[in-house]
Amino acid sequence: MTSTAPSAGGILAASAALQGPQQTFTREQVAYLMHLAYDAGRTATVLDDVARAHCTALDADTLRRTFEQRVADELAAMDQAARARAKRERRPYRIYPGGAVDWETGEPVRHLKAAA
Incomplete structure (x- = not known):
C-alpha cells in the first residue's frame, strides 16, 4: 500500500470483496480494509473537532x-x-388563548365547575 489516501476504485473493490463469497482475505486486503477504517475514523474525528471549535467560537x-x-x-x-x-x-x-381543545371540533374545552 503506497498511497496514503484510498482511491475511489480501491474502496469499491474492497466493498465488493466484502460482499462476495470470499471467506478469506490476503494480508494486503486486510491491511487495506484496516487503513480504510482508520482513515474513516480519523476523518470523523477531525470533522468533530472542527464542529466543536466552530461552536466554541x-x-x-x-x-x-x-x-x-x-x-x-x-x-x-x-x-x-x-x-x-x-x-x-x-x-x-x-x-388561540391556550388550554385544552376538543379533538373533533377544534374548539376550546370549557371546564364547568361541578356544583357541590
Missing part, C-alpha cells in the same frame, strides 16, 4: 439570539398560515 448570546430568531420566524409563519386559512374560510381570525 460562537458566544452564547449569538446562539441564543439565533435560536430565538428561528422560533420567532416559525411562530410568524404559523400565524401567517392561520390568518390565510381564516381568510379562505371567510371567518374572523382570533389568536
Whole structure:
C-alpha cells in the first residue's frame, strides 16, 4: 500500500470483496480494509473537532439570539398560515388563548365547575 489516501476504485473493490463469497482475505486486503477504517475514523474525528471549535467560537448570546430568531420566524409563519386559512374560510381570525381543545371540533374545552 503506497498511497496514503484510498482511491475511489480501491474502496469499491474492497466493498465488493466484502460482499462476495470470499471467506478469506490476503494480508494486503486486510491491511487495506484496516487503513480504510482508520482513515474513516480519523476523518470523523477531525470533522468533530472542527464542529466543536466552530461552536466554541460562537458566544452564547449569538446562539441564543439565533435560536430565538428561528422560533420567532416559525411562530410568524404559523400565524401567517392561520390568518390565510381564516381568510379562505371567510371567518374572523382570533389568536388561540391556550388550554385544552376538543379533538373533533377544534374548539376550546370549557371546564364547568361541578356544583357541590
